[in-house]
Amino acid sequence: MEAVGARSIGARVMRVEDPRILTGRGQYVDDVTLPGMAHAVFLRSQVPHGRLLSLDVSEARALPGVVAVYTGEDIARLTTAAQAGAVSGMNLSPDMKSPSFHSLATDKVRHVGDPIALVVAESRYIAEDALELIVDDIEMLDPVVTYEDALDPGKPPIFDELEDNVYLTAEMAFGDIDAAFAEADRIVRASIQVHRHQPVPMECRGLIAAWDPSAEHLTIHASTQSPHMLRMVLPDQVGIPIESIRVIARDVGGGFGLKNSVTREDVAIVAAAKDLGRPVKWTEDRLEHLATAGHAREEMADLEAAVSADGVLLGVRMDVKVNIGAYPSDPFPGAMQAYTIIMSFQGPTRLRALAGTSAALFSNKATYVAYRGPWATADFLRERLLDIVADELGIDPLDVRRRNYVVRDEPPLAMLTGRPFAGVTTRESVEQAAGLMGWDAFGERQRAARREGRYLGIGMASYLEAAPGPRVPGQDGPDIMGYETAHLSIEAGGQVVIVTRQQPHGQGHETTLAQVAADELGVRFEDITVRYGDTDITPMAIVGTGGSRAATMANGAVLHASRELRGKVISLAADLLEANPADLELAAGVVSVKGSPVVSLTLAELARVASDEPHRLPAGAASDLAVTRTYDGGRSGWSGGTHCCIVEVDVETGIVSFERYVVVEDCGVPVNPAIVEGQVRGGVAQAMGAVLLEHAAYGEDGQYLAGSFMDYLLPTTTVVPRIEIHHVQTVPTDPDVNFRGVGEGGMIVAPAAIVGAIEDALRPFGVRALEQHLPPARIVELAGTLRPR
Amino acid sequence: MTDHRANRPAPGVEIELVVNGATRSAATEDRVTLADFLREGLGLTGTHLGCEHGVCGACTVLLDGEAVRSCLMLAVQARGRQVTTVEGIADGDDLSPVQLAFRESHSFQCGFCTPGFVMSTVALLAGNPNPDEREIRETLSGNICRCTGYESIIEGVLLAARRNVEAGLPG
Numbered sequence: 005m006e007a008v009g010a011r012s013i014g015a016r017v018m019r020v021e022d023p024r025i026l027t028g029r030g031q032y033v034d035d036v037t038l039p040g041m042a043h044a045v046f047l048r049s050q051v052p053h054g055r056l057l058s059l060d061v062s063e064a065r066a067l068p069g070v071v072a073v074y075t076g077e078d079i080a081r082l083t084t085a086a087q088a089g090a091v092s093g094m095n096l097s098p099d100m101k102s103p104s105f106h107s108l109a110t111d112k113v114r115h116v117g118d119p120i121a122l123v124v125a126e127s128r129y130i131a132e133d134a135l136e137l138i139v140d141d142i143e144m145l146d147p148v149v150t151y152e153d154a155l156d157p158g159k160p161p162i163f164d165e166l167e168d169n170v171y172l173t174a175e176m177a178f179g180d181i182d183a184a185f186a187e188a189d190r191i192v193r194a195s196i197q198v199h200r201h202q203p204v205p206m207e208c209r210g211l212i213a214a215w216d217p218s219a220e221h222l223t224i225h226a227s228t229q230s231p232h233m234l235r236m237v238l239p240d241q242v243g244i245p246i247e248s249i250r251v252i253a254r255d256v257g258g259g260f261g262l263k264n265s266v267t268r269e270d271v272a273i274v275a276a277a278k279d280l281g282r283p284v285k286w287t288e289d290r291l292e293h294l295a296t297a298g299h300a301r302e303e304m305a306d307l308e309a310a311v312s313a314d315g316v317l318l319g320v321r322m323d324v325k326v327n328i329g330a331y332p333s334d335p336f337p338g339a340m341q342a343y344t345i346i347m348s349f350q351g352p353t354r355l356r357a358l359a360g361t362s363a364a365l366f367s368n369k370a371t372y373v374a375y376r377g378p379w380a381t382a383d384f385l386r387e388r389l390l391d392i393v394a395d396e397l398g399i400d401p402l403d404v405r406r407r408n409y410v411v412r413d414e415p416p417l418a419m420l421t422g423r424p425f426a427g428v429t430t431r432e433s434v435e436q437a438a439g440l441m442g443w444d445a446f447g448e449r450q451r452a453a454r455r456e457g458r459y460l461g462i463g464m465a466s467y468l469e470a471a472p473g474p475r476v477p478g479q480d481g482p483d484i485m486g487y488e489t490a491h492l493s494i495e496a497g498g499q500v501v502i503v504t505r506q507q508p509h510g511q512g513h514e515t516t517l518a519q520v521a522a523d524e525l526g527v528r529f530e531d532i533t534v535r536y537g538d539t540d541i542t543p544m545a546i547v548g549t550g551g552s553r554a555a556t557m558a559n560g561a562v563l564h565a566s567r568e569l570r571g572k573v574i575s576l577a578a579d580l581l582e583a584n585p586a587d588l589e590l591a592a593g594v595v596s597v598k599g600s601p602v603v604s605l606t607l608a609e610l611a612r613v614a615s616d617e618p619h620r621l622p623a624g625a626a627s628d629l630a631v632t633r634t635y636d637g638g639r640s641g642w643s644g645g646t647h648c649c650i651v652e653v654d655v656e657t658g659i660v661s662f663e664r665y666v667v668v669e670d671c672g673v674p675v676n677p678a679i680v681e682g683q684v685r686g687g688v689a690q691a692m693g694a695v696l697l698e699h700a701a702y703g704e705d706g707q708y709l710a711g712s713f714m715d716y717l718l719p720t721t722t723v724v725p726r727i728e729i730h731h732v733q734t735v736p737t738d739p740d741v742n743f744r745g746v747g748e749g750g751m752i753v754a755p756a757a758i759v760g761a762i763e764d765a766l767r768p769f770g771v772r773a774l775e776q777h778l779p780p781a782r783i784v785e786l787a788g789t790l791r792p793r
Numbered sequence: 794m795t796d797h798r799a800n801r802p803a804p805g806v807e808i809e810l811v812v813n814g815a816t817r818s819a820a821t822e823d824r825v826t827l828a829d830f831l832r833e834g835l836g837l838t839g840t841h842l843g844c845e846h847g848v849c850g851a852c853t854v855l856l857d858g859e860a861v862r863s864c865l866m867l868a869v870q871a872r873g874r875q876v877t878t879v880e881g882i883a884d885g886d887d888l889s890p891v892q893l894a895f896r897e898s899h900s901f902q903c904g905f906c907t908p909g910f911v912m913s914t915v916a917l918l919a920g921n922p923n924p925d926e927r928e929i930r931e932t933l934s935g936n937i938c939r940c941t942g943y944e945s946i947i948e949g950v951l952l953a954a955r956r957n958v959e960a961g962l963p964g
Binding site for chain 1: 822824825829832833837838839840841842843844845846848849851878879880883886888892895896897899901902903904905906907908911929930931933934935936937938939940941942943944945946947
């Protein structure tokens with residue numbers, strides 16, 4: 005592998021994960037089989053809104069091979085109804101009306117796919133047979149589908165105990181908004197829509213729950229981003245204390261935010277397993293997944309911008325609506341987006357004032373979940389608005405960006421929310437992207453192409469990503485995801501073990517955390533093992549992996565823990581070798597006296613002394629070579645950058661193709677460039693899907709319309725082009741840790757760049773794109789090729 | 794239509810097939826898919842199920858050398874035939890050329906789609922040892938990866954193809 009002394013950080017080290025993944029030896033939750041395990045499937049509602057009048061499961065219960073059938077009545081007996089967000093107190097947020105609900109429908113069904121009954125059988129095949137024997141009688145109610153429906157007092161409340169379908173309202177203001185509007189040369193207005201789409205990890209949800217009645221202990225095998233979250237959320241609902249719950253998660257087949265919640269299905273499976281005293285496995289199928297696992301992004305905003313004559317945003321008023329579906333996700337209710345879209349709107353701009361109102365609305369749709377950059381609509385709104393301002397004022401969109409984005413170390417030095425613009429390189433990324441794409445020369449090419457009947461367009465968008473990003477001065481203490489703890493130890497054989505609270509599901513943390521420790525400790529990369537995914541050993545964390553935070557937080561925790569452990573090793577070795585610690589070095593797992601390599605001790609020898617020969621330890625020395633270190637994020641900086649693309653739109657077919665896609669990125673110091681590039685490209689690909697293909701569509705009647713991969717279209721090799729990645733020189737903000745997250749960046753900014761480019765291509769048709777979803781059918785409407793339906 | 798309520802024994806069919814070079818025989822219901830048979834009947838869990846309706850390609854295996862979707866086939870249809878799964882192409886701990894090229898190219902992230910891409914690529918390169926990027930993209934358009942944006946996968950196939958050329962295989 006690496007030569008001794010070579011830096012591991014910054015190298016394209018091959019992933020530790022890959023040999024098992026490439027040979028089929030990965031262990032995803034459906035690959036786990038426990039002795040005596042039974043299989044579960046859910047009966048789900050086929051109607052969006054209705055009152056459950058009766059449910060007859062007697063024939064299903066009688067089918068040979070069926071172990072049990074649970075109804076809502078059974079679940080109400082076995083579990084306690086919950087309010088989403090109760091574990092964090094979020095259910096009690098001001099201006100929020102939290103409904104309580106069970107994991108199976110008890111009185112009503114509230115969306116297509118709402119679980120009504122749970123069948124447990126000796127095999128999945130038998131369980132599915134039994135579903136067909138259940139007879140339900142549901143009285144249909146008026147469905148609540150759109151924002152308008154949710155705000156219509158004539159529509160029935162989805163939760164009877166709440167008087168309407170408004171889950172949460174929020175109002176916030178920063179700066180002097182009235183002064184900004186009084187000063188404005190122009191008022192620019194736009195109403196912008198983002199459509200409902202969804203994360204779609206390739207591995208659906210799944211869970212195995214095993215109750216040990218003698219030990220009164222629950223073991224869960226889960227496909228999750230956050231193993232400890234299950235331990236935190238489940239106890240109040242299933243009546244098992246947290247210390248009696250162990251969660252194991254090995255390989256996880258993608259998440260993108262969706263697997264950062266505890267779902268109603270999780271609760272029902274645990275309740276069944278406890279009731280039956282035997283392991284129960286549930287493996288979600290793709291129809292269930294697409295219809296019920298979780299949707300995101302159904303958001304809209306009415307924007308009103310106070311703009312100067314040269315295109316600078318002075319102030320923005322925004323009214324945001326979020327359609328969060330029926331059952332809020334737990335522990336982070338989708339209502340949070342009502343705040344975060346306003347709070348994140350400013351991005352890298354010099355905006356002076358912002359006033360926002362927002363509402364999170366219930367509807368008869370699937371649960372709204374986090375999806376890769378949950379606040380992403382904020383970036384879409386801002387970047388769209390900048391393009392619209394450019395168009396209305398007749399200014400080049402590049403110049404509008406130059407005039408609006410902050411310059412590092414020039415006022416304003418902080419966002420309206422108080423977060424410092426520390427080390428931002430937005431302007432550098434804009435210039436680099438414009439130069440790479442030949443922005444100034446593009447207009448001529450565009451005109452020449454149009455003369456041939458070809459429609460080319462260019463689009464650009466920039467962003468800042470907090471992962472966790474700079475703190476507001478004076479606001480110390482952990483945010484909602486907490487600090488990051490890592491545990492490092494040296495095993496008897498000299499192997500270094502890192503235990504992380506991260507729950508990797510594609511990010512390669514087994515590789516990157518070991519790279520950081522290799523350099524900091526002076527140990528060979530291959531002598532380091534990263535362990536995760538077992539709550540019996542991993543530090544507590546409500547979120548395991550999410551929010552692009554591993555780069556700063558987990559690497560930072562490992563970096564500092566490594567330094568501390570190295571100090572411990574050197575100190576012990578100095579005592580045993582009777583040397584001055586300053587004269588010792590640790591390289592390739594061997595401590596030696598500088599200049600006298602024969603005077604040395606290996607980590608294995610030191611570990612043996614520490615554990616087996618305590619009498620040789622200096623007085624007061626710890627009898628282990630282990631360190632637990634919690635990291636608060638230090639003075640972390642922003643990730644950010646600029647995306648720029650050129651598209652060609654075929655106005656006859658509505659097909660959009662990418663001539664070139666360029667990402668100019670500032671992610672601090674990349675630990676493993678190949679992994680960084682994979683995160684960026686993957687995010688951009690998802691954005692391409694969001695704009696061109698994907699739609700978690702409902703009919704006006706509330707029926708779900710995208711239940712297969714022939715209806716919910718994902719981008720393939722023939723859709724996603726090569727994506728060029730360039731880096732700007734980063735500005736360090738922390739003395740030690742300048743690794744920054746890249747998980748969300750691609751997904752949050754790319755939709756604006758792509759939609760901007762499509763709009764630019766369609767300019768001859770007078771098109772203004774006020775929506776994010778531009779599939780071929782919509783493009784031919786916008787171009788006038790087909791009349792809108 | 795089968796009457797599920799009849800208290801019938803599972804209609805076991807004994808089938809024999811060659812899986813990864815070894816003859817295997819096992820009882821299965823006639824309705825069991827090849828994918829479920831491999832995963833549950835034979836414990837070969839490397840073959841993954843991503844959609845169970847033939848779109849995502851995660852369950853791709855080779856049947857007499859041809860790439861097929863094991864979620865769309867019944868186990869009984871594989872009776873007497875040669876099945877190769879992702880577990881069957883490495884030589885002990887030595888990765889196969891396709892697996893090695895994917896590893897060196899950092900092709901994958903979460904790994905769930907990976908077995909399908911590996912098997913589709915093995916089938917592609919068996920028939921065309923040196924495909925160009927367009928051919929690779931067309932062939933692999935039947936496999937969905939949600940993590941990578943595909944570029945790293947394409948690079949992996951191109952690397953494996955370059956090595957085929959270096960090894961003197963006809964391109």
